[in-house]
Amino acid sequence: xxxEEVAAALYEIADLLELSSDEDRFRxxxxxxxxxxxxxxxxxxxxxxxxxxxxxxxxxxxGIAAKIKQHLSEGKIDELAALRSRFPPGxxxxxxxxxxxxxxxxxxxxxxxxxxxxxxxxxxxxxxLRRLKGFKERxxxxxxxxIQLREATKGRxxxxxxxxxxxxxxxxxxxxxxxxxxAYGGSVRRMKESVGDLDILATATDPAAVTKAFTSxxxxxxxxxxxxxxxxxxxxxxxxxxxLRVLEPRSWGSGLQYFTGNKDHNxxxxxxxxxxxxxxxxxxxxxxxxQVAGATEEDVYRTLGLPYIEPELREDTGEIEAAxxxxxxxxxxxxxxxGDLHTHTNLTDGVNTLEQMAAAARxxxxxxxxxxxxxxxxxxxxxxxxxxxxxxxxxIREYSKRSPDLKLLAGTECDILGDGSLDYPDSVxxxxxxxxASVHSHFKMPExxxxxxxxxxxxxxxxxxxxxxxxxxxxxRESIALDMERIxxxxxxxxxxxxxxxxxxxxxxxGPHAKLAKxxxxxxxxxxxxxTTAHLDFMRxxxxxxxxxWLETSDVVNTMSYEEILTFFASR
DNA sequence: GCCGTTTTCGGCCCGACTGTTTTCAGTCG
Numbered sequence: 287x288x289x290e291e292v293a294a295a296l297y298e299i300a301d302l303l304e305l306s307s308d309e310d311r312f313r314x315x316x317x318x319x320x321x322x323x324x325x326x327x328x329x330x331x332x333x334x335x336x337x338x339x340x341x342x343x344x345x346x347x348x349g350i351a352a353k354i355k356q357h358l359s360e361g362k363i364d365e366l367a368a369l370r371s372r373f374p375p376g377x378x379x380x381x382x383x384x385x386x387x388x389x390x391x392x393x394x395x396x397x398x399x400x401x402x403x404x405x406x407x408x409x410x411x412x413x414x415l416r417r418l419k420g421f422k423e424r425x426x427x428x429x430x431x432x433i434q435l436r437e438a439t440k441g442r443x444x445x446x447x448x449x450x451x452x453x454x455x456x457x458x459x460x461x462x463x464x465x466x467x468x469a470y471g472g473s474v475r476r477m478k479e480s481v482g483d484l485d486i487l488a489t490a491t492d493p494a495a496v497t498k499a500f501t502s503x504x505x506x507x508x509x510x511x512x513x514x515x516x517x518x519x520x521x522x523x524x525x526x527x528x529x530l531r532v533l534e535p536r537s538w539g540s541g542l543q544y545f546t547g548n549k550d551h552n553x554x555x556x557x558x559x560x561x562x563x564x565x566x567x568x569x570x571x572x573x574x575x576x577q578v579a580g581a582t583e584e585d586v587y588r589t590l591g592l593p594y595i596e597p598e599l600r601e602d603t604g605e606i607e608a609a610x611x612x613x614x615x616x617x618x619x620x621x622x623x624x625g626d627l628h629t630h631t632n633l634t635d636g637v638n639t640l641e642q643m644a645a646a647a648r649x650x651x652x653x654x655x656x657x658x659x660x661x662x663x664x665x666x667x668x669x670x671x672x673x674x675x676x677x678x679x680x681x682i683r684e685y686s687k688r689s690p691d692l693k694l695l696a697g698t699e700c701d702i703l704g705d706g707s708l709d710y711p712d713s714v715x716x717x718x719x720x721x722x723a724s725v726h727s728h729f730k731m732p733e734x735x736x737x738x739x740x741x742x743x744x745x746x747x748x749x750x751x752x753x754x755x756x757x758x759x760x761x762x763r764e765s766i767a768l769d770m771e772r773i774x775x776x777x778x779x780x781x782x783x784x785x786x787x788x789x790x791x792x793x794x795x796x797g798p799h800a801k802l803a804k805x806x807x808x809x810x811x812x813x814x815x816x817x818t819t820a821h822l823d824f825m826r827x828x829x830x831x832x833x834x835x836w837l838e839t840s841d842v843v844n845t846m847s848y849e850e851i852l853t854f855f856a857s858r
Numbered sequence: 859g860c861c862g863t864t865t866t867c868g869g870c871c872c873g874a875c876t877g878t879t880t881t882c883a884g885t886c887g
Binding site for chain 2: 310311312313314315316317319320344345346347348349350384385386387388389390420421422424425428635660663664665666667668704726727728729730
């Protein structure tokens with residue numbers, strides 16, 4: 287599947303078109319729409335191209351189809367190459383800073399000769415930005431803050447992006463290399479929402495052959511080092527660092543444990559070993575020279591007097607103590623999830639129809655799917671008017687009635703307006719199966735005001751779920767200023783369900799916040815915020831966050847059956 | 859560049875907010 291690669295090229299064309307002031311402002315929109323549709327395809331773009339079906343993709347017409355074909359056959363697109371030659375490559379990075387768009391990026395380039403983030407930082411630090419018309423000291427500070435935020439996540443990648451790559455590499459080695467066992471470790475295995483690199487572990491009798499298979503994978507862009515048991519490569523257009531360690535079978539468990547981390551968790555385990563007169567390292571647990579454990583992770587933990595600790599808990603935030611007391615949670619799993627309640631259709635900013643979304647949910651084996659399209663104030667999403675919502679709801683109910691297996695719930699993702707009021711009147715909200723409320727505007731309110739705003743929304747009796755509470759976008763936008771303790775207190779009091787939004791750049795709430803919610807007795811829901819059928823797969827990421835938050839099935843409302851969850855919302 | 863029960867041309871992504879503005883351009887969703 288080269289879908290992501292094609293989508294990336296189209297996104298880049300869109301970015302560069304925006305920088306060209308002489309361009310039609312609708313062209314970038316068209317390219318982005320096509321790129322999103324291609325990302326969401328279940329089929330391989332190559333197959334569609336071969337079958338002459340590219341123009342069946344929504345948003346792909348003759349022009350874009352031709353460019354896709356050129357990309358697939360020649361590995362380049364003439365228009366993209368031409369656009370690239372017009373601007374320095376760093377300009378797109380500048381354009382992606384918060385509060386900076388194409389116009390500002392272009393001016394910074396033309397008027398200050400700034401061509402990348404580093405030069406921009408220098409210009410801001412030297413106070414040169416404020417010389418520009420419309421810029422003051424405040425704008426300089428904002429830009430510096432934006433660069434800082436970007437750097438904090440520099441070289442880090444979204445779990446939602448890396449996890450499929452990890453799966454592919456593991457699968458590739460399993461099928462093409464002489465490995466006995468192979469798995470990924472590191473922060474990916476702990477389901478951290480952003481990860482710096484990828485660790486692959488394997489056992490094999492012929493380590494050199496595994497290393498060779500690893501370094502010659504099609505995905506590899508550069509081989510950094512390649513030894514007998516340890517090698518490092520960079521993969522994909524983002525050049526993500528992937529390390530491979532080939533272990534002896536008797537060290538499989540200890541190696542996997544060691545490379546899963548995190549560091550603090552490992553240090554604590556080694557301390558425990560030490561106190562027992564043992565030594566723990568990546569090769570096993572040793573008493574003197576003698577290896578006493580290491581073949582499996584269970585083996586390692588058991589030898590230290592502990593039950594197995596799930597990877598998502600290994601952050602040294604109390605899991606080792608809980609394990610010692612036999613008080614580890616029985617974590618929720620992906621298989622426990624019976625439905626997804628935060629999804630969009632093409633009536634607002636989703637790509638697929640209601641019927642397509644339902645079919646995809648059915649294919650996942652869900653009992654139910656909730657449709658929650660946007661409310662009117664989110665104009666660009668085509669937020670539904672009251673009248674359109676009523677028609678939509680009727681359509682959803684009619685589908686559900688005809689469907690014996692998968693049931694649909696009619697909901698909304700209703701905007702929380704600046705004053706904490708909701709974007710639909712109560713008379714509309716009361717007729718829905720459930721109501722999701724969320725913040726999409728006025729992000730920069732001070733904490734007190736913002737907290738009161740969200741509290742007011744939660745206090746509306748019709749609001750069932752608070753979606754993506756912090757509204758952060760990883761590496762792009764800071765969390766809004768919220769008193770999270772207060773939010774959780776109010777949620778517990780009002781019975782508001784709080785969402786773990788599994789969309790890769792949101793992952794909101796994150797694990798620690800989810801844990802906080804649980805400690806307040808708040809119920810949570812794991813939702814994908816799907817805008818295409820393919821996005822339903824994000825559930826796995828959200829469940830990862832739930833597990834990082836120590837959540838059990840009883841904490842997560844979409845582990846309930848259809849009847850149970852209907853009753854649950856109706857009784858609130 | 860795409861698209862079509864208002865259409866093969868002319869709309870589409872509009873309105874609010876922000877910061878710096880003196881009347882608004884740029885950004886965001």
